[in-house]
Amino acid sequence: MTLTGRKPTLAAIARLTGVSTPTVSKVVNGREDVAAETRAKVLAALEEAGYESPAHRRTTRRTAVVEVAFDAINSNYASALLDGILAQAAAMGVEVVLSVTGSVPAAGIDLERRAQRTVDEERSGIIVVTSAFTGSHLAAFHRRRVPVVVIDPLNPPPSDVVSVGATNWAGGKAAAEHLLDLGHRRIAYLGGPESAECSQARLHGYFSALMSRGVEVDPRLVRHGRFRVEDGVEGLTGLLALDERPTAIFAGSDAIAVGVLREARQRRIHVPEELSLVGFDGTALAEDSVPALTSVAQPLHDMGRTALRTLLRQARGEQLDSHRVELATQLVVRESTAPAPA
Amino acid sequence: MTLTGRKPTLAAIARLTGVSTPTVSKVVNGREDVAAETRAKVLAALEEAGYESPAHRRTTRRTAVVEVAFDAINSNYASALLDGILAQAAAMGVEVVLSVTGSVPAAGIDLERRAQRTVDEERSGIIVVTSAFTGSHLAAFHRRRVPVVVIDPLNPPPSDVVSVGATNWAGGKAAAEHLLDLGHRRIAYLGGPESAECSQARLHGYFSALMSRGVEVDPRLVRHGRFRVEDGVEGLTGLLALDERPTAIFAGSDAIAVGVLREARQRRIHVPEELSLVGFDGTALAEDSVPALTSVAQPLHDMGRTALRTLLRQARGEQLDSHRVELATQLVVRESTAPAPA
DNA sequence: TGTCCCTAGCGAAATTCTTTCGAAAGTCAG
DNA sequence: CTGACTTTCGAAAGAATTTCGCTAGGGACA
Numbered sequence A, B: 001m002t003l004t005g006r007k008p009t010l011a012a013i014a015r016l017t018g019v020s021t022p023t024v025s026k027v028v029n030g031r032e033d034v035a036a037e038t039r040a041k042v043l044a045a046l047e048e049a050g051y052e053s054p055a056h057r058r059t060t061r062r063t064a065v066v067e068v069a070f071d072a073i074n075s076n077y078a079s080a081l082l083d084g085i086l087a088q089a090a091a092m093g094v095e096v097v098l099s100v101t102g103s104v105p106a107a108g109i110d111l112e113r114r115a116q117r118t119v120d121e122e123r124s125g126i127i128v129v130t131s132a133f134t135g136s137h138l139a140a141f142h143r144r145r146v147p148v149v150v151i152d153p154l155n156p157p158p159s160d161v162v163s164v165g166a167t168n169w170a171g172g173k174a175a176a177e178h179l180l181d182l183g184h185r186r187i188a189y190l191g192g193p194e195s196a197e198c199s200q201a202r203l204h205g206y207f208s209a210l211m212s213r214g215v216e217v218d219p220r221l222v223r224h225g226r227f228r229v230e231d232g233v234e235g236l237t238g239l240l241a242l243d244e245r246p247t248a249i250f251a252g253s254d255a256i257a258v259g260v261l262r263e264a265r266q267r268r269i270h271v272p273e274e275l276s277l278v279g280f281d282g283t284a285l286a287e288d289s290v291p292a293l294t295s296v297a298q299p300l301h302d303m304g305r306t307a308l309r310t311l312l313r314q315a316r317g318e319q320l321d322s323h324r325v326e327l328a329t330q331l332v333v334r335e336s337t338a339p340a341p342a
Numbered sequence C: 001t002g003t004c005c006c007t008a009g010c011g012a013a014a015t016t017c018t019t020t021c022g023a024a025a026g027t028c029a030g
Numbered sequence D: 001c002t003g004a005c006t007t008t009c010g011a012a013a014g015a016a017t018t019t020c021g022c023t024a025g026g027g028a029c030a
Helices: A010-017 A021-028 A036-049 A054-059 A076-092 A108-120 A135-143 A168-181 A197-212 A229-240 A254-266 A284-288 A300-315 B010-017 B021-028 B036-049 B054-059 B076-092 B108-120 B135-143 B168-181 B197-212 B229-240 B254-266 B284-288 B300-315
Strands: A065-070 A095-100 A125-129 A148-151 A162-166 A187-191 A222-224 A248-251 A276-281 A294-297 A324-327 A330-332 B065-070 B095-100 B125-129 B148-151 B162-166 B187-191 B222-224 B248-251 B276-281 B294-297 B324-327 B330-332
Touching (some): A010 A036, A076 A095, A076 A125, A148 A300, A162 A300, A168 A248, A168 A330, A276 A284, B010 B021, B010 B036, B065 B076, B076 B125, B076 B254, B076 B300, B108 B135, B125 B300, B168 B187, B168 B197, B229 B254, B254 B284, B284 B294
Parallel strands (some): A162 A324, A187 A248, A248 A276, A276 A294, B065 B095, B187 B248
Antiparallel strands (some): A095 B095
16 A cells, blocks of 8 residues: 555555554654554654654754764863864854763663654754763664764774774874884883774774884783873873883873873973873874974864764765775874984 | 633634634744734734744753854863853753854854844853954844853953953952062063953953052053964064063963963073963963963853853843852962062 | 453544635736 | 736635543452
8 A cells, every 4th residue: 555646644644554643643743652563653654655744844944953972072182073073064054062971971761862852853963972972872863863973982883883083093003103213112002991993993003013013012011091191191100110111102192192291201201312202183282292292193173074074964864985984194293202212 | 802711722812813713823834925914913912812832832942052152162261161061051951052153253144143043943042252242243142132141252242241251350460469479570461352351351450460569560561462372472572572571471371371381492491490471271281381380270160150050040031140250260370480580 | 260440552533723725805007 | 997916814624633531451459
């Protein structure tokens, strides 16, 4: 059975599915008193018939709205991404609803409500940034067909989630190679969360560089943190406790590198004479620190722009070329790296 | 004639005004084919009866939404404020629509549309942060009865606009007094835009401190910029060109101070031995710079929270105690200030 | 096992709102 | 004055929603 042309009405859908008109109305309006099975059947028919409620037709938004969820925004990394997202949003006439999740995201039930709200308010989708959203959290959005784009996921996302990032592996490799070229052999890595894909990729780029030069990887030289200044402080402290100290450190973020610098200054360790240091991100932090940080710059602004563009493309139902977009990183050499001490 | 209790329906309004139900429906939905006179009559009756369309009832927002407009967000100052706004928003279950205006705000016509949208979308109001919104821009919102709260206005706002800030005058006084206590007499001020109230207040706090100690104010030692790092660089360059150089600088923001530090390092001028430096804001920038900046800390996080709270109070129609809220600043002494060279 | 009561799920009927379409009244050129 | 057009409105039909009561399937309990 199928519809005989015409714009679909509730009554038509009702006939099609063998329920009453009121029941269809209830499904459309999200009432509770409809069995899950019946709801599913009706929703399928609605979908197939392309039904649009008159309220929906009326409300048709003049300006699209997207949601953006950050773990935290008090970092140059977050500011730069946000700046890119907002710039693109302004260019495309889209509004941005911003929220911070904190490292512990809302409980499941809350998350469900939030995802539902995104649907109710007819928002185009959500951009999730280095947030502790797990796969199951993302599923709440996925179930409701809400487009999601993740920037630098902290937890490995389901394979079908669209993500935007940088060439972290290549960046890690470039950083390590730069240090190797300067004659360093004991090179430590102070990274972000072990589960974070971006940090993982940087680590493996670093591994790759070491191995291709025949330098053995010492697991004691690899430490994980949370990309914060304090992690750099603690990281350096830990590394100095080793029998054989590293002569160079590759930090997984500029913030970590700043922490290393702070602790090094405290201990009267001269950078770069006694210790070379490479950061990651290429934010203003790298430029303003003393000494200025050699850092692997990520195109954070462009990543933000790309994320928004991708999200809207997804929302429009366009087929995406790839579920993963990586923008190029670039090693910027400043003053914090020097030849290894003899 | 009046309504006999009950929730008002279109039919009731129609009887009341002596037109047909369809005509009332058309007025409610803003159709064109209704005479202006009839429309006015019906609207009046709708207003009086307190009619709400079912669509409207449905749409009645569960969560309030506020708009936040920043000049730019790529600064620690902006991040900290935003963080506070978002924290309070999360606590109160309010959503935040964020946008950046850029230093040149949208043209008048666009601004009008934007203000209208705030009304259409039934948003609670707007928080404007150090933005180049002028009085006439704010008027667009004011005309529509949209609550506005301004944080650190760049242009003097109309007197009836609610604003949140810090005790800038006291902060400027404290900074200058600290330097005077260290024996400095030639103290420069590198501030923000001349029209910015917050910068003005800091400057006058500085004047006050100097004058109460009987130190003459040298107008050549006062320079204005835009709170950016570059303004610090240029500011110091300009000051060094003077016959008699200052021995201390009071910077209107930490970013300016960082610029001063950068230029000083470039020129091999030692801070604080040869030049003392006080910043303003007390952001992470102050803590991480070398030497760590003595700075007047603003409670940016709390200012953000207060702004949102105030806005919502205004939106609820509560009477505000004051059109101006100032939170206390605090001088934090670190390493960038020392006794004046002999 | 039977009885009672409760609840979830559904639809008939009534109510409310919207749209279509044609009629009445006004306007204007010729 | 006439005919063509426009504006404004409402009758009637159509669409969507709400109310309210029915029914069936489950416990709880004697």
